[in-house]
Structure formats: C-alpha cells, structure tokens
Amino acid sequence: MKKLDDYMPFILQPQNIARIEDNVILIGDRRAYPLSKEFVSCSSVEDVAVAIESMVTQGGGPVRAAMIAMLFLAGKTDRGEVSRTPDTFINAKKRLQITRPTNTSMARLLEHLVTIICQDIEAGNALAPEVNKFIEDFQSEYERNSFSMAETGAGLIDDGDGVLTMCFAETSFILSIALAMEQGKSIKVYSPETRPYLQGARLTAPCLMEIGADVTLITDSMCAHVMSEGKVQKYMTAVDIVTRDGWAANKIGTFQNAVCANYHGIPYFPFAIDPDMSRRGREGIIIEERNPEEIKMIKGILTTRADMKAFYPAFDIVPPHLISGIITPKGLVSPYGLERVFG
Amino acid sequence: MKKLDDYMPFILQPQNIARIEDNVILIGDRRAYPLSKEFVSCSSVEDVAVAIESMVTQGGGPVRAAMIAMLFLAGKTDRGEVSRTPDTFINAKKRLQITRPTNTSMARLLEHLVTIICQDIEAGNALAPEVNKFIEDFQSEYERNSFSMAETGAGLIDDGDGVLTMCFAETSFILSIALAMEQGKSIKVYSPETRPYLQGARLTAPCLMEIGADVTLITDSMCAHVMSEGKVQKYMTAVDIVTRDGWAANKIGTFQNAVCANYHGIPYFPFAIDPDMSRRGREGIIIEERNPEEIKMIKGILTTRADMKAFYPAFDIVPPHLISGIITPKGLVSPYGLERVFG
Numbered sequence: 242m243k244k245l246d247d248y249m250p251f252i253l254q255p256q257n258i259a260r261i262e263d264n265v266i267l268i269g270d271r272r273a274y275p276l277s278k279e280f281v282s283c284s285s286v287e288d289v290a291v292a293i294e295s296m297v298t299q300g301g302g303p304v305r306a307a308m309i310a311m312l313f314l315a316g317k318t319d320r321g322e323v324s325r326t327p328d329t330f331i332n333a334k335k336r337l338q339i340t341r342p343t344n345t346s347m348a349r350l351l352e353h354l355v356t357i358i359c360q361d362i363e364a365g366n367a368l369a370p371e372v373n374k375f376i377e378d379f380q381s382e383y384e385r386n387s388f389s390m391a392e393t394g395a396g397l398i399d400d401g402d403g404v405l406t407m408c409f410a411e412t413s414f415i416l417s418i419a420l421a422m423e424q425g426k427s428i429k430v431y432s433p434e435t436r437p438y439l440q441g442a443r444l445t446a447p448c449l450m451e452i453g454a455d456v457t458l459i460t461d462s463m464c465a466h467v468m469s470e471g472k473v474q475k476y477m478t479a480v481d482i483v484t485r486d487g488w489a490a491n492k493i494g495t496f497q498n499a500v501c502a503n504y505h506g507i508p509y510f511p512f513a514i515d516p517d518m519s520r521r522g523r524e525g526i527i528i529e530e531r532n533p534e535e536i537k538m539i540k541g542i543l544t545t546r547a548d549m550k551a552f553y554p555a556f557d558i559v560p561p562h563l564i565s566g567i568i569t570p571k572g573l574v575s576p577y578g579l580e581r582v583f584g
Numbered sequence: 585m586k587k588l589d590d591y592m593p594f595i596l597q598p599q600n601i602a603r604i605e606d607n608v609i610l611i612g613d614r615r616a617y618p619l620s621k622e623f624v625s626c627s628s629v630e631d632v633a634v635a636i637e638s639m640v641t642q643g644g645g646p647v648r649a650a651m652i653a654m655l656f657l658a659g660k661t662d663r664g665e666v667s668r669t670p671d672t673f674i675n676a677k678k679r680l681q682i683t684r685p686t687n688t689s690m691a692r693l694l695e696h697l698v699t700i701i702c703q704d705i706e707a708g709n710a711l712a713p714e715v716n717k718f719i720e721d722f723q724s725e726y727e728r729n730s731f732s733m734a735e736t737g738a739g740l741i742d743d744g745d746g747v748l749t750m751c752f753a754e755t756s757f758i759l760s761i762a763l764a765m766e767q768g769k770s771i772k773v774y775s776p777e778t779r780p781y782l783q784g785a786r787l788t789a790p791c792l793m794e795i796g797a798d799v800t801l802i803t804d805s806m807c808a809h810v811m812s813e814g815k816v817q818k819y820m821t822a823v824d825i826v827t828r829d830g831w832a833a834n835k836i837g838t839f840q841n842a843v844c845a846n847y848h849g850i851p852y853f854p855f856a857i858d859p860d861m862s863r864r865g866r867e868g869i870i871i872e873e874r875n876p877e878e879i880k881m882i883k884g885i886l887t888t889r890a891d892m893k894a895f896y897p898a899f900d901i902v903p904p905h906l907i908s909g910i911i912t913p914k915g916l917v918s919p920y921g922l923e924r925v926f927g
Contacts, residue, residue: 275889431895434879434887436779436803442880442888450889458879458894460779461805462837466900469839494805496812500847501840536777536801537785539882544777545785546618546793551801552774557809 245384245412248419250451251278252444253412255380258302259309266313268292268306271299271440275447286310286333293340296438300479301411304347307337308376311354315368325368327359342527343490343556344481345517350379383412386514386570391416393568394477397510400426402474405464405502408435408492409444410479413512413568417477418454430456431467435492437535437553461494465501476502476509477568483513484520485583487561487576490528496557499564508565516569516579529555588727588755591762593794594621595787596755598723601645602652609656611635611649614642614783618790629653629676636683639781643822644754647690650680651719654697658711668711670702685870686833686899687824688860693722726755729857729913734759736911737820740853743769745817748807748845751778751835752787753822756855756911760820761797773799774810778835780878780896804837808844819845819852820911826856827863828926830904830919833871839900842907851908859912859922872898 251257257269257278266289267280281297283289289310293303314333317323334355338348354375361371394417398404406414421428430449435441442458449456459467467473476498480489489495489511499509520526533551537544561576574582594600600612600621609632610623624640626632632653636646657676660666677698681691697718704714737760741747749757764771773792778784785801792799802810810816819841823832832838832854842852863869876894880887904919917925 276886433805434779436777436805439887442892446892447889450892456893458888458892460836460879461803462776462779462835462840463895463897463900465840465843466836466897467895469900492805493803493809497805497808497840497844500808501843504843504847536803540885540887542883542885543619544782544883545801546790549785549789549793549801550799552806552810554806554809557806557812 243388245387245416248416248452249412250415250448253415253448255305258298259306261309261313261316266309268297269302270297271302271444272296274443283310286314286336290336290340293337299438299440300409301346303341303344304350307347307351308354308372308379310337311351311358312369312372312376315358315372319367319369325362327362330355330358341529343529345520346515349515349517383514387412387416389570390512390514390568391420393573394510394512395420395424397568397573398426398428398475402426403429403431403467403472405431405433405467405473405476405498406445407433407441407478407495407498409440410477410512413514414477414479415448415452418449419452422454428455429472430454431459431464431473432456433459433461433464433494433498435494436461437539440492464498465504468501468505468507473502473505473507476507478511480511480513481556482520482526483511483516483567483576483579484522484525485516485518485579486521487564487567487579488522488526489513489559489564489567489576490526490556491559493554493557496559499559503563509559509563510566510568510573511559511564512568514570516567516583518579518583523558523560526558528558531555586731588730588759591759591795592755593758593791595791596758598648601641602649604652604656604659609652611640612645613640614645614787615639617786626653629657629679633679633683636680642781642783643752644689646684646687647693650690650694651697651715651722653680654694654701655712655715655719658701658715662710662712668705670705673698673701684872686872688863689858692858692860726857730755730759732913733855733857733911734763736916737853737855738763738767740911740916741769741771741818745769746772746774746815748774748776748810748816748819748841749788750776750784750821750838750841752783752791753820753855756857757820757822758791758795761792762795765797771798772815773797774802774807774816775799776802776804776807776837776841778837779804780882783835807841808847811844811848811850816845816848816850819850821854823854823856824899825863825869826854826859826910826919826922827865827868828859828861828922829864830907830910830922831865831869832856832902832907832910832919833869833899834902836897836900839902842902846906852902852906853909853911853916854902854907855911857913859910859926861922861926866901866903869901871901874898
C-alpha cells in the first residue's frame with residue numbers, strides 16, 4: 242500500500258510538522274525553510290500558541306501542533322506535574338483556538354479531543370495514551386482522506402496542463418501533482434510567491450521541486466497575465482474554511498485569482514478536507530487581520546517609510562459561483578451541494 | 585498660474601529626475617527612495633542606458649533621462665570632444681531606445697530629437713542650445729498636458745471615493761489626487777506594493793504621503809479583497825503604452841486589477857499622455873521580460889532556493905473592453921475612440 246511519507250517533501254512529513262522529543266515540543270519552522278531546516282522548541286502550550294501566532298507553522302500545521310501540545314500536557318498531567326482537572330485542558334484548548342480565527346479545523350478538532358480527555362479524567366484513565374491514540378487515528382484518517390482527495394485532484398489534471406496554485410496547498414495538492422506525474426502526465430505548476438509571508442516562494446515551489454515537479458515561481462501580480470497567455474488550464478488551492486453553502490476563505494490573493502480564472506474560463510478547484518457545516522456564507526467567516534507592520538517589511542527589511550499606513554487582511558473569501566467544484570474526501574462536490582453530501 | 589513644482593513630491597521634480605551638474609549627469613535613484621535621496625552619476629550615454637536598464641529611474645523617468653543624455657552629448661560635440669556626425673547621435677539614440685521595449689514614449693521622442701539634431705549638424709548650428717530648447721519645450725508641454733489630464737482625473741474622483749492604483753502613476757495621477765483634495769474632496773488611496781520592484785511601496789505611497797494624501801499600502805494580492813469590501817470606487821493607473829485601438833500595457837498586475845475592477849463594477853481610468861498611434865492591438869505591444877532572478881529576491885535577499893525556476897514578464901496588457909475611458913491631454917477618450925481624437 243502507498244504511504245504518504247513516500248511522497249511528501251521534508252516539511253510535510255508529520256514528524257517535521259510537530260513532535261515531542263526530549264521533553265520539549267519541536268515545531269518545524271516554516272519561516273526558515275527552504276534556506277534551512279530548523280525547529281522551534283516549545284516547553285508549554287503557551288509557547289506553542291505563540292509559535293502558531295508567529296507563523297512558525299501555518300496552513301494545516303497548527304492542527305498537528307495543537308494536538309501535540311495537548312499530548313505534551315497530557316503527559317505532564319499523568320506525571321502529576323500539572324493538575325488533573327478539565328480546566329487544565331479547557332484553558333489550553335481556548336488559548337490554542339484563538340491563534341487562528343479564520344481556519345476552524347483546529348478549533349473543531351480540539352473541541353472533540355478535549356471532550357474525550359474530560360471523559361478520561363472522570364474515568365481515571367491515563368491521558369497520554371488516549372491522546373496519542375487520538376492523534377494516530379487522526380493521522381490514519383488524514384492519510385486516507387489525502388489519498389482520496391489527491392486521486393480526485395490528479396484526475397482533474399490533464400496531460401499538458403498548466404496548474405496555478407496560491408499560498409501553500411499542502412498535502413492533498415502536492416500529492417495530486419505527484420500522482421498525476423505518476424500517471425505519466427506532463428504538468429507545469431505556477432506558484433505565486435504569496436506576499437507578505439512568501440509561502441509560495443518558500444514552501445510550495447521548493448516542495449514541488451523536491452518531488453521533481455516542473456514548477457515556476459511568479460509574483461502574485463502575474464497570475465492573470467500567465468492565464469492570458471494560455472499557460473494555465475486549472476486553478477487549485479487549499480482553503481482555510483469552506484462553509485455549508487460553499488463560501489471559501491483562503492490566503493489573501495486566492496479570491497482575485499478566482500475572479501481572473503473565471504474571466505479566462507479556467508476552472509477553480511479548492512481542496513477542503515473538512516467543510517465547516519456549522520457556518521454559513523460570507524458572514525460565517527472571520528477574516529484574520531494581522532499586524533499591518535508586516536506589509537511594510539519583507540523578511541524583516543523595511544520596504545517603505547516606517548510611518549506608512551498599511552492594511553493586512555490575511556485571507557479573502559471566494560463566493561460559490563466562482564468555484565467549479567470542491568475536492569473533498571467524498572469526491573468532487575459542487576459548492577452548492579455540500580449539504581447533500583456532508584449533511 | 586499654478587506650477588507643477590508646487591505640487592510635485594521630491595522625486596517627480598524634473599531636476600531630481602535627471603540633470604547635468606559639474607559635467608556629469610545625475611539621475612535620481614528611485615531604488616533608494618524613500619529611505620534615502622540619492623543620485624546615480626553618469627559620464628556617458630552608455631552609463632545612462634545602463635542606469636535605465638538597472639531601474640535607477642523608471643516609468644516616465646527614462647524620457648527625461650534620455651533627453652538629458654542627448655544634451656550631454658550635444659555639449660561634448662560642441663566642445664569638440666566627440667565627432668560632430670549624425671552617427672554619434674543615431675548610435676546614442678539606438679542604445680537608449682533598446683533599454684525599454686514596452687514603453688515607446690522615449691523611443692518616439694528620441695526619433696524626433698535626433699532628426700532635429702541632424703538638421704542642426706548640417707546647418708552648422710551649436711547643438712546644446714537646440715537640445716536645451718527641445719527639452720524646455722517638452723517640459724512646458726508636459727506641464728500643460730499634466731494639468732489638463734489631472735483636471736480630468738480629479739473630476740472623475742468623487743468626494744468619499746477610494747481610489748486603487750498600481751505601480752507608480754507619476755505626475756498626472758499624483759496631481760489628480762492633489763487637485764481633488766484642493767477641491768475639498770475626501771479621498772482614500774490604496775497603493776499595492778508592486779512586486780518585484782516595489783514601486784508602490786517605495787514611490788507611490790511615499791509620494792502621496794508627501795503631498796498629504798490619505799494612502800494605505802497593501803500587497804498586490806489584496807486588490808480584489810479591498811474592492812469586495814466596498815473600499816474602492818475608482819481604479820486609476822499610468823500606462824506604458826496605449827495602442828491606436830485601445831489596448832494598454834502597464835506594470836505587471838495592472839491587468840488583473842482591471843479584471844477584478846470590472847467584476848466589481850468599478851471603472852478603470854488609465855492616464856496616457858501620448859497614445860502610440862503607430863501600434864495596433866495586443867500584437868503591437870512588446871512585453872519586456874526581465875531577469876527571472878529578480879523574482880527570487882526582494883531587495884537583494886533570496887526568498888527561495890537559488891536554483892528555482894522563475895518567470896518575469898514586466899508588463900501585462902489590458903484589452904479595451906476593460907477600460908472605461910483613457911485620460912489624455914485631450915480629455916477622457918473612449919478606448920475605441922482614440923483614432924477619432926488623435927487621428
């Protein structure tokens with residue numbers, strides 16, 4: 242059977258996203274990659290929360306980092322180093338949840354995990370083995386879902402296609418490209434650099450190079466031009482959230498590419514591993530605003546006057562009519578059909 | 585009478601674009617601004633050509649820099665330091681013209697100037713006074729045209745408008761904002777940073793701050809999002825070229841903003857001081873491709889693997905159906921009506 246690790250580049254291997262080693266939590270530092278492979282060391286849930294807020298890990302990374310933080314806390318509880326009360330975990334959960342207002346995957350998963358932990362506290366069970374099993378089950382399901390989505394993704398890519406992406410679409414997208422290549426398809430991927438954090442330049446393009454894909458780095462301003470030259474046949478991204486009625490939020494820039502793809506007759510296929518069926522429409526999505534100082538700097542270097550006013554919405558929202566189909570673990574679903582499939 | 589210099593920020597003052605001083609040509613270094621005000625010193629036409637190619641000056645800057653280079657050469661000719669032949673100027677013209685394949689303004693102006701110089705060589709006139717007069721006449725006409733265009737531009741901006749721009753739309757745009765403010769209109773300008781050269785962050789936003797405008801810096805990926813929030817009512821840019829049949833090329837990213845403006849029902853008004861009536865359609869425009877290494881760096885710092893493949897088209901092309909009206913010295917002209925107005 243195919244294993245995810247056989248396909249994944251360095252930073253997407255679970256152990257390199259987050260792991261416990263020598264009684265500290267190591268989180269793969271996506272800010273340093275690809276120029277170096279570094280880990281940030283965390284000794285508490287607070288440290289992990291700050292690391293997530295500081296973009297040490299991003300995209301799908303915070304889900305695993307938060308679960309590992311809970312495993313760390315469970316271990317401390319079992320060893321009697323922190324008090325064995327529901328509040329210990331409820332407070333940790335709350336702290337981690339607020340690190341990412343737009344993407345609700347981690348928040349929802351922690352609700353589930355903390356409910357189980359509270360039951361185990363009441364039942365008098367050791368906590369770490371239970372949390373560990375939760376993470377292992379999550380990982381197995383994630384792996385199954387990733388292959389299922391990537392098979393759909395690879396199937397949508399035709400021989401000779403140019404594929405535009407945005408930001409870092411992670412496992413399902415990288416795996417889609419890998420499987421399409423395995424099917425003998427010749428593909429070119431265009432990766433916009435994704436300002437201000439440069440996830441495209443730092444993560445997507447190097448990960449695609451690592452798996453041997455033909456990838457070209459462009460700036461975020463070049464997407465429509467590349468489309469107008471006939472170089473793009475498919476547009477594919479991750480999403481941070483998809484609501485019940487098919488509204489999707491993802492890294493800022495995703496929406497304008499979707500508008501331009503629509504203008505050029507290019508289909509847009511976002512990957513969504515777990516649509517948030519509790520939210521509806523544009524109003525159901527909270528757009529995280531980050532520190533505007535980050536807009537005035539690139540890799541710490543000032544690009545304009547220090548007293549310049551700036552604006553930094555970290556995500557934008559794509560309406561369902563610009564989405565051609567959502568790639569989910571249950572196949573390709575119309576943005577208007579999520580309720581039928583996910584209930 | 586109103587003078588342009590009373591309104592213009594530092595880098596748009598003609599003397600700070602290019603001037604001759606102590607027998608060298610000083611070109612205002614737009615790469616250093618706004619963090620410092622520096623000049624690059626040139627001792628030959630070749631130096632000026634290299635400075636233009638290296639983006640020391642850009643946008644409308646090369647027009648003046650090239651004329652000053654010709655004035656410099658005329659002075660040397662008059663002093664007998666170079667041979668007084670048409671070839672001296674024809675070769676200089678050719679060298680300067682190839683520095684910018686997309687924007688044809690400078691190329692066309694040099695044709696005109698060198699024709700005059702060749703006549704003066706034949707007539708035995710001193711050359712420098714003639715070139716100087718040509719530059720002064722150009723500057724007077726430029727000033728008249730800028731005020732005329734800015735009055736049109738300011739008239740299109742309503743009280744309370746948000747105005748999106750792209751790259752550095754220079755004199756006519758900055759003056760439009762200044763005149764609209766003088767008319768008591770409250771305006772917010774959104775300036776995308778304009779990767780890879782950051783003309784928005786380095787030039788547009790600081791120039792607008794310098795004249796007291798309310799400007800907000802955003803990344804190039806945020807334009808559609810800002811539109812979707814109702815923050816933008818007008819989209820205005822310079823153009824590097826407009827053809828006879830209303831196709832416009834400008835800094836890469838201009839096209840995708842035009843697509844997104846159209847999607848949101850926001851009119852797009854480019855400024856064109858001299859449409860190129862010798863060119864037609866998309867095929868009449870040559871898109872300059874610059875060194876892809878520049879995509880992998882920001883202010884000299886590598887953002888990705890050094891061996892990454894990248895693509896750097898410096899301009900993109902807006903079709904006439906996405907243009908609501910072209911702001912010209914002869915008023916607001918339909919992209920389909922240039923032939924009627926400019927013959």
